[in-house]
Amino acid sequence: MDIADNRTKKISIVGGxxxxxxxxxxxxxxGFQVDLYEAREDIRTAKFVSGRSINLALxxxxxxxxKAVGLExxxxxxxxxxxxxMIHSPTGxxxxxxxxxxxxxxxxVDRSSLNKxxxxxxxxYSNAKLHFEHKLHACNADSGTLAFLGKEGDLIQTNCDLIVGCDGAFSVVRKQFFRKSRFNYSHVYIPHGYKELTIPSKNGEFAMEHNYLHIWPRNTFMMIALPNLDKxxxxxxxxxxxDFEKLSAGDQVLDFFKQYFPDSIELIGECKLKEDFFLLPAQAMISIKCSSFCLDSKCVLMGDAAHAVVPFYGQGMNAGFEDCLLFSEIMDQYHDFGICxxxxxxxxxxxxxxxxxxxxxxxKEMRAHVNSKWFIFRKHVDNILNTLMPSTFVPLYSMVTFSRLRYHEVVQRWKWQNKVINFGLVVVGSTVAFSATFFIVKYLPYNICRENVRQWTKTGCFFLPKLHF
Known part of the structure; x- marks a missing residue:
C-alpha cells in the first residue's frame, strides 16, 4: 500500500x-489522518486515574x-x-x-504527567483526533474495520488503512493474531509481586539524596525509591x-522493615508504613513474547501489546517509544505499508x-549481585576497559541505556566481551600466581616453600597444576 500521499491514509491507534x-x-x-481510541476517560480531566503507577526511568x-517529534x-x-x-545496606x-x-x-519521570x-x-495536530471512552469491541484487520463501545453503550464503527495496536499487555487487538497461522505467543507471570509506598518530603525538601535511584537489595527481594518533582x-x-502473604498485620510489616530496611522506617513513618502497605494487594508482573508483530500490511502491534517486559531494566517505556521511532524511520525509507x-x-x-x-x-543483578564484591570489581574492570578502549568495550548497562544499539546485538556483544574479559582475568591471575610461586620456590626455605605451595594447590589457586616435591 503506497503511502506517498499521507493525507488520504487513515491510521487508527488503539490505546491512548x-x-x-x-x-x-x-x-x-x-500528515496521516489519525484517530486515537482510548477505553478510559481523558486522564487530563479525570478525577481519578486508574492503572499502574511505578515510576518510569526515561x-x-x-x-x-x-526528540523526533519535538518533545525532548x-x-x-x-x-x-x-x-x-545508591545502595542501602541492612546496617544503614x-x-x-x-x-x-x-x-x-x-x-x-511521572507516568501520568508524561501521558498527559x-x-x-x-x-x-489538526489531522489527529482523540476519542476517549471508546472500548474496542471487534477488530477485522483484513477489512480495516473497528467497532467500539461508546460511553453510552452505543456501537461505533470505523474503517482505516492501518490499525496500530498500542493497547497494553492485555491487548484486544492482539487477540485477532491468534487466528493467524504460525503466530507464536507466550506469557509468564513471575513469582514476585510489588507494592508501592511513599517517602514524603521533609521540611519541603527531599528526605534523602535525590539524584540517585535508591536500592535496598536483599538477595531474594528488594526495595527501590525514585524521586518525584514534589520532593x-x-x-x-x-x-x-x-513473602507478602506472611505479612498480614501492621506489626508484622514494621518488624519486617526493622529487620531488612531499618533506615527507611523513619523516612516513611511508622504509621504511614503500616497504613500504605495494606492499601492494595501485591500487584503481579507479566512478561509477554510474541511473533510476529503484524498481520500482513493492515495491522501492527507496538509497546506492551507486542512485548510487555518486567520493569527491572527501566526499558519498557523506552522500548515502546523506540518502536514508534523505528517505524517512522522505516516509513521514511520505504513509503509503503506493504513493506514497512x-x-x-x-x-x-x-x-x-x-x-x-x-x-x-x-x-537478579539489582536484588543480589550489587551486594557482591566480585560484581563491584567487574564494574571497575568494565569501566577501566571502556576508558582505555571506548569503542571496543562498552558496559552492558551503557549499551542498553545510553545507546540505540539493537537489543539483540547488545546481548551478543556483551557475551563476547565477557569471554574476552574473563579470559584476560584468568591469564592475569595465572601470571600473578605463578610469579608468586616462583618467588617462594626461589627465595624461601625449602620446608616453608613446600608447605605453602601444597596449601595453595588445595585452596586458593585452583587453576594451578598440582605440584609435587
Missing amino acids: GLVGSLNACFFAKK SYRGIQAL DKIVAQGIPMRAR NKSTIPYGKHHQCILS ELLTAAEK TFTCTLFMPFE VPEFSRLRVIDAHAISDLAMYNY
Missing part, C-alpha cells in the same frame, strides 16, 4: 497510553523518540536526573554505583508473593525478546 499517544504524534506529523532510546526539551525538563544507584551504610560516565544519567503531555501534543520518593517493594509493516516486525521481534530476557536478568 504512552506508546499510543506518542505514535499519534509520529503519524500526525507525517533514557536515551526514549529521549531520541521524543519539554519532557526532559520535567524529569529528575539519576546519575547512579550507603554506597554508590554510577550508571555510566559522569555526564550520563537516567531521568525519573503526550496526549496534549497529539491533540495539537517525595515513590518506593516499590518487589518480593515473592509468598512486515519489515518493522522482522527487525523488532528479535530485539523485543532480547530486552525481555535482559530485564529478567537485571532483577
Whole structure:
C-alpha cells in the first residue's frame, strides 16, 4: 500500500497510553489522518486515574523518540536526573554505583504527567483526533474495520488503512493474531509481586539524596525509591508473593522493615508504613513474547501489546517509544505499508525478546549481585576497559541505556566481551600466581616453600597444576 500521499491514509491507534499517544504524534506529523481510541476517560480531566503507577526511568532510546517529534526539551525538563544507584545496606551504610560516565544519567519521570503531555501534543495536530471512552469491541484487520463501545453503550464503527495496536499487555487487538497461522505467543507471570509506598518530603525538601535511584537489595527481594518533582520518593517493594502473604498485620510489616530496611522506617513513618502497605494487594508482573508483530500490511502491534517486559531494566517505556521511532524511520525509507509493516516486525521481534530476557536478568543483578564484591570489581574492570578502549568495550548497562544499539546485538556483544574479559582475568591471575610461586620456590626455605605451595594447590589457586616435591 503506497503511502506517498499521507493525507488520504487513515491510521487508527488503539490505546491512548504512552506508546499510543506518542505514535499519534509520529503519524500526525507525517500528515496521516489519525484517530486515537482510548477505553478510559481523558486522564487530563479525570478525577481519578486508574492503572499502574511505578515510576518510569526515561533514557536515551526514549529521549531520541521524543526528540523526533519535538518533545525532548519539554519532557526532559520535567524529569529528575539519576546519575547512579545508591545502595542501602541492612546496617544503614550507603554506597554508590554510577550508571555510566559522569555526564550520563537516567531521568525519573511521572507516568501520568508524561501521558498527559503526550496526549496534549497529539491533540495539537489538526489531522489527529482523540476519542476517549471508546472500548474496542471487534477488530477485522483484513477489512480495516473497528467497532467500539461508546460511553453510552452505543456501537461505533470505523474503517482505516492501518490499525496500530498500542493497547497494553492485555491487548484486544492482539487477540485477532491468534487466528493467524504460525503466530507464536507466550506469557509468564513471575513469582514476585510489588507494592508501592511513599517517602514524603521533609521540611519541603527531599528526605534523602535525590539524584540517585535508591536500592535496598536483599538477595531474594528488594526495595527501590525514585524521586518525584514534589520532593517525595515513590518506593516499590518487589518480593515473592509468598513473602507478602506472611505479612498480614501492621506489626508484622514494621518488624519486617526493622529487620531488612531499618533506615527507611523513619523516612516513611511508622504509621504511614503500616497504613500504605495494606492499601492494595501485591500487584503481579507479566512478561509477554510474541511473533510476529503484524498481520500482513493492515495491522501492527507496538509497546506492551507486542512485548510487555518486567520493569527491572527501566526499558519498557523506552522500548515502546523506540518502536514508534523505528517505524517512522522505516516509513521514511520505504513509503509503503506493504513493506514497512512486515519489515518493522522482522527487525523488532528479535530485539523485543532480547530486552525481555535482559530485564529478567537485571532483577537478579539489582536484588543480589550489587551486594557482591566480585560484581563491584567487574564494574571497575568494565569501566577501566571502556576508558582505555571506548569503542571496543562498552558496559552492558551503557549499551542498553545510553545507546540505540539493537537489543539483540547488545546481548551478543556483551557475551563476547565477557569471554574476552574473563579470559584476560584468568591469564592475569595465572601470571600473578605463578610469579608468586616462583618467588617462594626461589627465595624461601625449602620446608616453608613446600608447605605453602601444597596449601595453595588445595585452596586458593585452583587453576594451578598440582605440584609435587
